[in-house]
Amino acid sequence: xxxxxxxxxxxxxxxxxxxxxxxxxxxxxxxxxxxxxxxxxxxxxxxxxxxxxxxxxxxxxxxxxxxxxxxxxxxxxxxxxxxxxxxxxxxxxxx
Amino acid sequence: xxxxxxxxxxxxxxxxxxxxxxxxxxxxxxxxxxxxxxxxxxxxxxxxxxxxxxxxxxxxxxxxxxxxxxxxxxxxxxxxxxxxxxxxxxxxxxxxxxxxxxxxxxxxxxxxxxxxxxxxxxxxxxxxxxxxxxxxxxxxxxxxxxxxxxxxxxxxxxxxxxxxxxxxxxxxxxxxxxxxxxxxxxxxxxxxxxxxxxxxxxxxxxxxxxxxxxxxxxxxxxxxxxxxxxxxxxxxxxxxxxxxxxxxxxxxxxxxxxxxxxxxxxxxxxxxxxxxxxxxxxxxxxxxxxxxxxxxxxxxxxxxxxxxxxxxxxx
Amino acid sequence: xxxxxxxxxxxxxxxxxxxxxxxxxxxxxxxxxxxxxxxxxxxxxxxxxxxxxxxxxxxxxxxxxxxxxxxxxxxxxxxxxxxxxxxxxxxxxxxxx
Numbered sequence: 001x002x003x004x005x006x007x008x009x010x011x012x013x014x015x016x017x018x019x020x021x022x023x024x025x026x027x028x029x030x031x032x033x034x035x036x037x038x039x040x041x042x043x044x045x046x047x048x049x050x051x052x053x054x055x056x057x058x059x060x061x062x063x064x065x066x067x068x069x070x071x072x073x074x075x076x077x078x079x080x081x082x083x084x085x086x087x088x089x090x091x092x093x094x095x
Numbered sequence: 096x097x098x099x100x101x102x103x104x105x106x107x108x109x110x111x112x113x114x115x116x117x118x119x120x121x122x123x124x125x126x127x128x129x130x131x132x133x134x135x136x137x138x139x140x141x142x143x144x145x146x147x148x149x150x151x152x153x154x155x156x157x158x159x160x161x162x163x164x165x166x167x168x169x170x171x172x173x174x175x176x177x178x179x180x181x182x183x184x185x186x187x188x189x190x191x192x193x194x195x196x197x198x199x200x201x202x203x204x205x206x207x208x209x210x211x212x213x214x215x216x217x218x219x220x221x222x223x224x225x226x227x228x229x230x231x232x233x234x235x236x237x238x239x240x241x242x243x244x245x246x247x248x249x250x251x252x253x254x255x256x257x258x259x260x261x262x263x264x265x266x267x268x269x270x271x272x273x274x275x276x277x278x279x280x281x282x283x284x285x286x287x288x289x290x291x292x293x294x295x296x297x298x299x300x301x302x303x304x305x306x307x308x309x310x311x312x313x314x315x316x317x318x319x320x321x322x323x324x325x326x327x328x329x330x331x332x333x334x335x336x337x338x339x340x341x342x343x344x345x346x347x348x349x350x351x352x353x354x355x356x357x358x359x360x361x362x363x364x365x366x367x368x369x370x371x372x373x374x375x376x377x378x379x380x381x382x383x384x385x386x387x388x389x390x391x392x393x394x395x396x397x398x399x400x401x402x403x404x405x406x407x408x409x410x
Numbered sequence: 411x412x413x414x415x416x417x418x419x420x421x422x423x424x425x426x427x428x429x430x431x432x433x434x435x436x437x438x439x440x441x442x443x444x445x446x447x448x449x450x451x452x453x454x455x456x457x458x459x460x461x462x463x464x465x466x467x468x469x470x471x472x473x474x475x476x477x478x479x480x481x482x483x484x485x486x487x488x489x490x491x492x493x494x495x496x497x498x499x500x501x502x503x504x505x506x507x
Contacts, residue, residue, distance in 0.1 A: 001416055001468070004423070006098040008461070011427045013102060013139075015434040017109035020132060022437050022446070024116055030443050030500045032128040034450050036135075037492055038437060041454045041485055042430060043135050045461050048478065049423070050142060052468055054099075058147035058311030060474070061303065062138060063481050065151055065320060068296050069159030071488030072323045073131055075288065076163045078495040079330050080170040081124060284498075288491040295484065 005053040009046050016042030029081040033074055040070030103143060110136050123172075127165045134158025147311035148234040151303070155319040156396075163326060164400045171402065229378030231309035238313065239381045243370040247355045250388055253395045254352060261339060264403035270340035271404040279332035289331030296324035304389060308378070314385045318392035325397045336401060338408055344394070351391025355384050415467045422464030429457035443500040447493055454489035458482055 019042070022035040044063045051059035113136060117129030134157045141150035184192075221233050221241065228240040238246050264271075279285055300320040307313030328334045337344050358380055359370040366373045372380050429452060436449020462482040469475040 001419070003098060004420055005465075006102065008423045008427045010098060010102050010105065012430050012457075012461075013105050013109075015427075015430045017105060017112075019434045019437050020109065020113060028443060028500070029124055030496050031446065032125055033492075033496055034437065034443075034447060036128050036132055037489065038433065038450055038453060039132050039135050041458055041489065043139060044481060044485055045426070045430065045458050046139060047142060048461065048465055048481065052465055056142070056145060056147060058151070059142055060477050060481065061306070061311060062142060062147055062150045062154055064299055064477070064484065065303070065316065066135065066138065066154045067481060067484045067488060068292070068299060068320055069155055069323055070135070071288075071292065071484075071492065072327050073159055073162045073166075074488070074492040075285065075327060075330060075495065076166045077124070077128070078492070078499055079285075080166045081499065284491060284494045288487075291487065 002053045005049045009049040009053065012042050012045045012049070016046070029077070033077045033081075036077075037070065037074055040066060040074075043070075106136065106139055106143065110140065123169050124166075127162060127169060130165065131158050131162040134162065148232075148313065148316075151311055151316045152319075155316050155323070159323055160319055160396055160400060163323070167400055167402060227374070227377070228372075228381075230381070232307060232311065232313075234311070235307050235313050235381075239384070240372065240377060243355075243359070243384075247352070247359065247370070250352050250355065250392065253392060253399075254348060257348070257395050257399050260399060261403050264405070268404040268407065270338055270408035271406040272338050272408075273336050273398060273404050273406075274329070274401040275405055276335070277330065277332035281332070285331045286333060289328045289333050293324035293328055296320050296327075300324075304385070308381075314389040315392065318389040319396060321389070321393040322396035322400075325393065326400055329397075329401065336398075339398075339404055340408065347394045348391055348398075351388035354387045358384055419464040419467045422460045422467075426457050426460030426464060429453055429460065433457060444497060447497055447500070451489060451493050454493075455486060458485050 016039050019035055019038045022031055022038075025031075044066055047059055047063040047066065050056075051063070110133065113129055113133050117126050117133060120126040120129055134153060137157065138150045138154040141147070141153055218233070221237060224241075225231070225233055225236055228236045230236045230240070261269075297320075300317040303312040303320065304314060304317035305312075307317070325334075329336060339345075362371040362373075363369050365371075433449050433453025436452070437446050440446045440449055459482055462478050465478055466475050469478065
C-alpha cells in the first residue's frame with residue numbers, strides 16, 4: 001500500500017511538473033495563474049499521499065496551509081493583472 | 096531505482112528547471128508566478144527532508160506572503176509607469192552575479208557532501224532537555240526556549256522592516272492609510288470569497304498555534320495565515336486599512352516585541368539570564384509570549400505587503 | 411475486510427491520479443484559455459476528490475479523516491472561486507467575443 005501511494009505521488013508530481021510548461025509558454029497571465037493553481041492542488045494531493053505513505057506528523061497541516069495560501073496568491077494575481085474590479089464582470093455593462 | 100529515489104529525482108529536476116526559467120523570464124508577472132511555484136516545490140522538498148515545520152513556513156511565508164508582496168510591488172510599479180526590465184543589467188553585473196551564485200552553490204554542495212558522517216548535531220542534547228520546557232515539539236523548544244533571543248530579534252527585525260517601508264512614503268502621506276482604496280462589487284465573487292475564507296483561515300491558524308507545542312506549527316505560521324486572510328479581506332474591499340498614525344495600529348504592532356522583552360527582563364531577575372524561564376513555568380510563559388507576538392507578526396506582515404501610506408491622513 | 415479497504419483505496423487513488431493526468435494534458439493541449447480552465451477544474455475537483463476519498467479508507471480515527479475532507483473542501487472552494495475570476499479576466503481580455 002505504501003509503495004502504491006508513493007507511486008501515485010510520483011505520477012501526480014510528474015503531471016504537475018509537466019504542467020509547469022504552461023507557466024513557461026502560456027501566452028497570457030491567466031494561463032500562468034492556472035498552471036500555478038494546478039501546482040497548488042497537485043502539491044496538496046502529493047502531500048496527502050506522502051502523509052500516508054511515509055508517516056510523519058504535520059504533513060496534512062502543510063497541505064492545509066498550502067491550500068489557503070495558494071488561494072490567496074491566486075486571488076492577488078487575478079486582482080493585479082485583471083485591472084479594476086475583476087470580480088464583477090457582469091455589472092461592467094456586458095462584454 | 097526505488098520509488099523514493101524517482102520521486103526525489105523528479106522533484107529536484109522540476110526545482111532546477113523552475114528556478115532556471117524564473118531567472119531567465121522576461122515578463123515580471125511570469126517571474127513572480129515562477130517564484131511562487133518554486134516556493135511550493137520547496138515545501139515538498141522540506142517534507143521529504145523530514146522538516147514539516149520548515150515546510151509550513153515555506154508554504155506560508157516563502158511562497159504565499161512573499162508572492163503577494165512581489166505582486167503588490169509589481170502592480171504598483173506598473174501603475175506608476177515604471178517598466179521593470181526596461182534597462183537590462185550590464186554584462187559585468189551579470190557575470191559577477193553568476194560567479195557569486197556559482198561560488199555559493201559550490202560552497203553549499205561541499206558542506207553537504209563533505210561533512211563527516213554522522214554530521215555534527217545538537218539534536219540529542221535538545222531532545223534530552225525537552226521535558227524541562229514542557230513542550231513536545233523540539234523545533235518550538237529551540238525557537239522559544241533554547242534560542243528565544245533569535246526569535247525576539249527576528250520579530251524586531253520585521254518591525255524595523257515595516258518602519259523602513261513606511262519611511263518610503265512622501266511627507267504629505269505620512270500618517271495616512273496604506274494602499275489604495277479598493278473598489279469591488281460587494282455582491283461579487285471576490286467579496287463572497289473574502290467573507291467565506293477568513294473564518295476558515297482563522298480556525299486553521301488557531302489550530303496551528305495550539306498544536307505547535309507538540310507537533311509542527313507555531314506562532315509564525317499561524318500569524319502568516321491570519322495576515323494572509325486580512326490581506327484577502329482588504330483585496331476584496333471588505334475592510335480598509337487604518338491610518339498608520341492611529342494608536343491602536345501602533346499598539347498592535349508593538350505589543351508582541353514589548354511583551355517578549357518584558358518577560359525576558361523578568362527572566363533576568365527571576366531565573367538568572369535574559370529570556371531564561373523559571374523552572375516549571377516555561378510553557379506558561381511561552382504561551383504568554385506567543386499570543387501577542389502572533390498578533391504583532393500578523394499585523395506587521397499584512398502592512399508590509401500593502402506598503403507605505405498612499406492616501407492623505409484623515410483630518 | 412482490510413483487503414476491501416485497500417482495494418477501494420487503490421481504485422480511487424488510481425482514478426484520481428488519472429484525472430490529474432487528464433487535467434495536465436488538457437492544460438497543455440487545449441487551444442485557448444477557457445478550455446484549459448475547464449481541464450484544470452476537472453483535475454482540481456475530481457482528481458483531488460478521488461484521492462482524498464481513497465485515502466479516507468486508510469484512516470482509523472475520525473479527526474484525521476475529517477481533516478482530509480476539510481482539505482478537499484477548501485481546495486474545491488478555492489478552485490471554484492479562482493476559476494471564476496480567471497474566466498472573467500480571460501473573457502475581458504479576449505479581443506473578440
